[in-house]
Amino acid sequence: MNIAKAISDLRLGRNISQEDLASALFVSRDLVSKWETGVRRPNWHMIEKIAEIFDVPTSYIVDKNELVYMELEECLPKNSHLSADKLTTVLNSFLHGINDIESDIFIRRYYFFESAAEIAASFHLKENRIRSTLSRTRKKLKKFIKEVPDE
Amino acid sequence: MNSSKMFDAMTQIDERLIDRSIKRKNSIINGADGNSLNNHNVFALRKVLPIAVSFVLIAAVSLTAVMIAHYSKPYVDENPTDQMLKVGFDFDNNKSVSGAKIAVMTEKSRINVGEDLSVSVYSVCSSKNEKTPSSTTAKILMSYSRIDQNNMIETVKLIDDGTDIGYTWNGSFEQMKCDDIVVPAAVFTKADKPTKIQGLNKTDGVIVWALEVNKEYPDGSKSTERDSAAMYYKIEDNEVYLKPSDETMELAEIAVVKLQQGPVFMPGVSSNFNHTLYDEYEYTAKWVAPELITLETKSDTAAAFIELYEDVLKEYRACDLDKFYAYGKMTYEYQVQHGEPYPDSQSQYVEEFRRILDLRESRMVIEALLALDFYYDQLTEKSIQRMMNDFMDFAAIDYASASKVYKDASNETMFDMYRGGKYGSGIIIQ
Numbered sequence: 001m002n003i004a005k006a007i008s009d010l011r012l013g014r015n016i017s018q019e020d021l022a023s024a025l026f027v028s029r030d031l032v033s034k035w036e037t038g039v040r041r042p043n044w045h046m047i048e049k050i051a052e053i054f055d056v057p058t059s060y061i062v063d064k065n066e067l068v069y070m071e072l073e074e075c076l077p078k079n080s081h082l083s084a085d086k087l088t089t090v091l092n093s094f095l096h097g098i099n100d101i102e103s104d105i106f107i108r109r110y111y112f113f114e115s116a117a118e119i120a121a122s123f124h125l126k127e128n129r130i131r132s133t134l135s136r137t138r139k140k141l142k143k144f145i146k147e148v149p150d151e
Numbered sequence: 152m153n154s155s156k157m158f159d160a161m162t163q164i165d166e167r168l169i170d171r172s173i174k175r176k177n178s179i180i181n182g183a184d185g186n187s188l189n190n191h192n193v194f195a196l197r198k199v200l201p202i203a204v205s206f207v208l209i210a211a212v213s214l215t216a217v218m219i220a221h222y223s224k225p226y227v228d229e230n231p232t233d234q235m236l237k238v239g240f241d242f243d244n245n246k247s248v249s250g251a252k253i254a255v256m257t258e259k260s261r262i263n264v265g266e267d268l269s270v271s272v273y274s275v276c277s278s279k280n281e282k283t284p285s286s287t288t289a290k291i292l293m294s295y296s297r298i299d300q301n302n303m304i305e306t307v308k309l310i311d312d313g314t315d316i317g318y319t320w321n322g323s324f325e326q327m328k329c330d331d332i333v334v335p336a337a338v339f340t341k342a343d344k345p346t347k348i349q350g351l352n353k354t355d356g357v358i359v360w361a362l363e364v365n366k367e368y369p370d371g372s373k374s375t376e377r378d379s380a381a382m383y384y385k386i387e388d389n390e391v392y393l394k395p396s397d398e399t400m401e402l403a404e405i406a407v408v409k410l411q412q413g414p415v416f417m418p419g420v421s422s423n424f425n426h427t428l429y430d431e432y433e434y435t436a437k438w439v440a441p442e443l444i445t446l447e448t449k450s451d452t453a454a455a456f457i458e459l460y461e462d463v464l465k466e467y468r469a470c471d472l473d474k475f476y477a478y479g480k481m482t483y484e485y486q487v488q489h490g491e492p493y494p495d496s497q498s499q500y501v502e503e504f505r506r507i508l509d510l511r512e513s514r515m516v517i518e519a520l521l522a523l524d525f526y527y528d529q530l531t532e533k534s535i536q537r538m539m540n541d542f543m544d545f546a547a548i549d550y551a552s553a554s555k556v557y558k559d560a561s562n563e564t565m566f567d568m569y570r571g572g573k574y575g576s577g578i579i580i581q
Contacts, residue, residue, distance in 0.1 A: 039169075039173070040162075040169070041161070041162050042162065043158070043159045043162040043163070044155040044158050044159050044162075045159075062158070069158065072157045072158060072161065073155075073156075073157050073158070075157055076156060076157045082156075084156055084159055084160065084163075087156055087157070087160040088159075088160045088163040088164070090160075091160045091161065091163075091164055092164055092165045092168075095164060095165070095168050096165070096168070099265075099336070099337045099340065100171070100175075100265070101335065101336060101337045102337050103168060103172075104171065104172045104175050104176075107164070107168055107169060107172040108172055108176070110161050111161050111162075111164065111169060111172070112172075122176050125335075133337065
């Protein structure tokens, strides 16, 4: 899954400037640039709007059937009724609370959508260790979310 | 939109976290991050250390006695940072020596929280009084265990061909390999409920290394030998204190009775059992196993395990467990009172007893497989069989604990009882 490349390809394919896309989405050109360079990631609402502008399915940008997406959603307990804001607060609290390395690996996977192999290469670690670390962190996150009282 | 909540929440995480991640990645790429998971100095050491290995190996054996002498001391006291710790090679002159031996040495006995631990793992293979094998393969495993957390087992090193790495066979102990391994800082995490172990101050977790050596002989016969070594750790303030232990029996006790979950290296071998899950099955009968199957591990094999598990669990729950444990208690008390096994070892009920025990072990093995972070497609019939064998030992402790009548008995007694030894009824495993 490469959201940055998908957005960049769509925009360049239609010969639209970053400024024009930013205007259409009511965001800054700087933010569009960050999306395309992978430094930041658009939320789902923005992905829907981008897909609408370029008349492509959202799966062109983010495929919900991809493993990384499913892994991420797996962290949310099925009966959780936390609001989006609350969930963000919980997630931030969790990521600040765990070990820096675990946190960084988690962010590389679920924010930047890097593969385990890519993370392993950049951390000089075995891929299996990255997978195990991610698996444990996901379980911890799920447990952490479960313990947050519903609003 | 609920299905995208996590996706959106991730897009909103603290930008400092994102920037830190970018910064760490860049610094690792540039080789400037001293706190990266694998310190590059280790690779330099890897080139130097093998030269000194033969000398250090002798020292490791000799100093084992020193290590054991320090064994009963609380490790938080008098624990100088720069002291090298050693564990393993517990050769006993009066007993036959296993064909596989592993020893581990650390550079320090105390590290800072957030610091990686560099260890040297030495593995040797014995050929004394044995015929020369035609091929030898070996595997070094490392397990991280924390008291309140699921654990992991990692294969650190696979040695496909012993002859390729200087392994020679001349009728004596030979160094097989020295591997410098970095235990990442992330492994050392504080437990919510530290446990007192072996008279040591409260302990947060344990790291275990294991060696498994498989030999094949010219006549087609095969043998497998294993050994393991463990090191406990305790986190206080901003420091991680280390304490070696090679008492694998004690480790079993810790894992089963104290840690109560996660993979367990039984004497020389590896197993896994999630005791938390076990309790849930027992007391709430809640079906939770599928939640443990991550997306990475989903496969036809996993599905087959779940199906098998459901059958075993159904049959096990239909058993009269009160009677099962009462029978265990009765035979145990008879043994203690009369000094000989309970005579009714051929009765019809004994058959039922055996059946329940088999079911119980099968259930535990499958639970362990389900709880493992292994990839199911990598499990072989051999590895599953090995786990089954391991659980014969594991189940001994678990059974005795579950019976709740042996709480005053040592683990050794429990094993003996289960195996029909000194205190045993002799009906369980013969």
